[in-house]
Amino acid sequence: MLFQGILVDCFQKINQERTSSSVYNLLIGKKAIQTIQDARFYHIADYYGIYPGLAKDDYRIQLNQLIELDYLREDNEKKLQITKKGRSWLASCKTNLDGFAGAKYANVMETFKQRLLLFIQTITNTSKKQYLFIPISDNYEVEQFVKGFYKQYKQRSKEVLHQLYKELEKALSGLSDLEASMFVDRITSYYSYGSSLQQLSQDYQLSIPDCFLILQKGFYRLLRVQEYDNDYPMLRLFTKNLAISDTPLSQTAQLTLRLLQKKHSFKEIMQIRRLKANTIQDHLVEIAMHEAEFPFFDYLDSAIYEEIKEVVHSKQTYRLKEIKNNVNPDISYFQIRLALVLYNK
Amino acid sequence: MYRHFNYDSFRQGQKEIISDVLHGKDVLGVLPTGSGKSICYQLPAKLVDGVTIVVSPLISLMIDQVKELKAAGFKDVIALNSFLPFIEQQRVLNNLDSYRLIYVSPEWLQKRKHQNYLKQLPVKLFVVDEAHCISQWGHEFRPDYQRLHEVIEALNHPPVLALSATATPDVQADIIQSLNKPAMKRHIYPMDRNNIAFCVKEVDNDQEKLERIAELTKSYFVPALIYFTSRQTAEETALSLSAKLPKRNVAYYHGGMEASERLRIQQQFMNNQIDIICCTSAFGMGINKPDIRLVIHYHLPLQIESYIQEVGRAGRDGESSVGVILYHKGDFRLSANMVKNELPSIEVIDQLIATILTCQSTQVDLPSPEQLHILLDINEGAARFIQRQLQKYGLIRDSEWFIDEKKWKYVREGIVQYLEERQLYKNDKLNELYRWVQTGKCLRQTLYQPFQDEFGEPTEQCCSNCGFDWNKWVPEPLFKMPEASSPLNWRIKLQKTLNMEEA
Structure with a gap:
């Protein structure tokens, strides 16, 4: 019941915007930037990494049961959505789901x-x-x-x-x-x-x-x-020398952060680290999420930010693709991701 | 002996073997299961000034032994195998000279790099545990064992101790020959266990097996092992037994469970928190519970040697115990099927080669030879067989494929022939076991006959063919503490857990 409740809760919160494997990645605490971002955006960070040993097959079996019970349903894009029955079932077991603090204590x-x-x-x-x-x-x-x-x-x-x-x-x-x-x-x-x-x-x-x-x-x-x-x-x-923090920066992003702090430009960082632009952008998004002070407006001006915010509001979505389709084509995915981080701060 | 292991006397054979080992002789020791074989090298490892290396075929067994030794205060011991995480292995290899007793798997030992590490050490004893794995005619043949003589040579011929619990005279000769030590001193002891009675019962179906087990476990409140060949049946039986026997603690155990969960079950059994375990052959290696009274076989293993090993876990303290075999007509076919699946068919190998050749010609990435089971739907044993054969003929070298059509055509016949040989051999072993089960003669004598000529008198009853009577078997029941089990009592449980009952 508890496990199924958590699953249904997750799918309700991500609201068909992400696939079922993103929920799996969340539960096992995958360190990918996408997963960490999902945890925040959809307010499911408490479930992050609560079930590290979960086998993919067992996860599938549970999902199939929930579909059979008609708490979840597969939409045309193979994404899972919560049903009316699922909603009322979830409401009845709500209190049980409290008490997790996955992201917060992920390293501890x-x-x-x-x-x-x-x-x-x-x-x-x-x-x-x-x-x-x-x-x-x-x-x-x-x-x-x-x-x-x-x-x-x-x-x-x-x-x-x-x-x-x-x-x-x-x-x-x-x-x-x-x-x-x-x-x-x-x-x-x-x-x-x-x-x-x-x-x-x-x-x-x-x-x-x-x-x-x-x-x-x-x-x-x-x-x-x-x-x-x-x-x-x-x-x-027993927590001695264990850093309690929200999912820390990955090693590689830490290096990028250090270069950033030394005032190296984006181009220079790419050259020094010999990494692709995409990778550095991933690091920057990660850093933006963790650091209290991040120079968001070095990468997007306020007009762009307002435009993205507007679409998030009107379309009620965090889905990158959908946002991208509704803003000026010059606005990059990278900028949208940064804007979303800022929006959630 | 007492100082190091808390035993106040030697058991049969231990003293003789240890004394020869300490004199630097090469020794072959064949001792019955449960007679404390491992003491034969653990004590010398403590006494000699240098390192003892133990080759052991089963990684899980090796890890258990290291844990137990550490728990017993023998700290400078380590197990080296391919499952050790890289960083951990590096840490260990850099401090290798701080260990006295080093367990290694035969695969690990084959790597030149690893041998070089061992060469730096003052190796004073080289132990081959489960030495019957050397022989093709042993029931657990491991080809890597046949190359041990090379390692021994590379280590400059330290004294060798080969140990086994199940070695027929043929296998003994094979061991000596393969290790290339003709002057080896033999210490062979009879394998028959005179405190175990054997009881074979033919039933009509699986349901009846379950009923019989429930009856036995209801009337005898003693630690019991029940053996299965299928994980699923072991689980199911455990669940239905615990429903039938509310006063007993029943659990299951098999190789598909996570290591830490397996350890919990093992230790609970040792502490008598559990008294019945439904298990597969994965259970029991290295388990030293002295007071197991009943070993029931719901399914039989695939050869007599394994049966002797499994039933030998009963009554290690010398008290009267019983081995029960439940079987019905359909069991043989089930076993025969398992034997068949242990080896790959030649069609499967052909198919594998064809896949590899296609991949090579179309430049598709191939998985490494260690992962060939990805390419085919076969079990682990069968995959290992293919790997070894291709290695033998040089079609796999240093974890790379070296295959072309011509080479394959050339070696195929040899593999076909070997496959047939192994299949025949395994079928013979299975037939031998079932002949034994169905014999009208004394079960004890027929069981041990291949291994020895003379038999000791059973301490109590002999076997179901010699008039075994359950009414005359009265083992001492386990003492059990009543448990507070309502969730409301968790505070009391917590106090007990933290030793606060006196407060």
Whole structure:
């Protein structure tokens, strides 16, 4: 239900302007500029990267089910649109869909999760004098972090466990009992290995994707409370050295930004980086989205911007092609994309 | 032994093998499954001043072993294989001298570059695990194993230890010959497990198998493995069993699951959080649960050696255990079909070559030989077979295709012949297994006969042909803690999880 709700919500929000694979790319958190742009324009950034391991086949199966249920329908261009039935169904499950913060924690989530779970496994075992166990995560970086962290706190394990309990209890209380219970079942501790997704699916009679997403929701909740509330000093430690930011600039765009800051011209940047104009333009759009200050009007004058804005209003669309067809032919795709970024700021 | 592995005594054969290994001799060890084969090199690896290299055919097994060793406090150990991410591999290769025990896959070892890294090390022991893979007549023949003697030479002949749990005398001779070590010392121990009783039951259909399994698991509250050849049937059976047995914890396990999920299931089984696992042959390698009491085969494997390995996971602690085989008339055809699909047909190979030739003449990009399964709809084993054959005849070299019509015509006959040979061999193995299942003679003796001449007395009952009686089998039931399962109790669960029950 949760997964299907999210899908229907996405298709409602993108309003037939994008294909079904763009929603797939959103859910797995593809780092393409188009996907990041979509997430913002259509206000679905909270779903960005919430399901990294989603298999394309499983995604297709879910979509087909939604079509069969008549919540979604395929239009002439093979794009999916929400039906009346879908709309009323979605309204009935709306509250369930809150609680994700995908784009915001895209770079933090996986590491935070693994650090926390491995630490709990470590400290619950060692505090019972059990020093030999098979770790649930064998990621090198995570292991190193937990090692250092553990060294610091091993003398006070009782205190640490108590504080962890206090924080987890408080944070999970903000979820439903079912969601909290699943979250607890997933944790691996002393002589108790956490449930697999299949087991959760059996125990709670929910689909595997729903179980996965409910767990994710729990972790997003932990990330949010530790950021905004001072009652979670312990959880905050697990985000150490992780940059919480809206999907950061790609490496390559960062280089372009540096050249830009050194006042190199567009042409020079192309030459220095030996990249095509198109690629540099992609970087600029990416930079425009991330940086608070971007010199939009170096690339489009206010008349052009107003013209594009006008079309967005009158046609009610973000579709590049449609906008392009309705503005002066001299206005480029690049300019339209920049204008849209500015429009959404 | 106690200091390093917390065992207070050696099991049969371990001491003899280890002592020869420590004296620098080349050794062939054949020990029954579940007798602690790996200790035979893990202990020397701790004791000798230098590096021990272990060739192991299964990557998942190798990774499990490394995890277990690390968990047991043996830290300077690593597994090298082609699945290691590039950066990780580079980090490891640059620090290779900090490891004492290095597991490698045979494929990884074939690369000259990798061998050069190993040559820098003081290699004091070279272990060939699952050594029956060397022999064409072993049931898991791996051609890369036949080139191990080259590696041993390149490493300047360190002492070699070859280990197997299932090697007939023919296979033993093959191993010694292929490794080119005629003076190898043999330590061969009988394979029969006298605490396992065998019980064959013919039924009419799959439904009856399920009913029989439900009956058995209902009356015996013990850790059990149920083997399937199909992932789907394993899943379905697990689900219907857990519906039928609300008091038991049933899970499934197969190679199609994600690694971290598989690890959860394995560890829960070790902790007795789960007590019945419906699995494929992917389960069990390297699992050291001592108290598995029941190993049920819903589907049989494709040869006796695999059966011996799978049933051998029962009763490693020496307590009385039972191996149950459920079969019906239709099973043989199912197995025969699987045997057939393990090898490609010559038509499929012809088709592949034709596709490649067309692509080459029209200058269409070809996938690399490792990816030839993209070009054809065949299973992994069959794809590997084709790859090896083309390599053997030089039609694939260094991951590039070297194919033209003339060359193919020239080698085709040889491949056809080899294919037929393998097919016959595999069919023979399958027939041997089904003959065993249907025999009227003692199941224990017939099972182990190809491997040894003498048999120990069973500790309790023998087999269903020697009058096995379920009423006389009374294993000790598992002790189980009641669980708070309502979602409303999550706070209590969380307290327990974080060791706060005393507070």
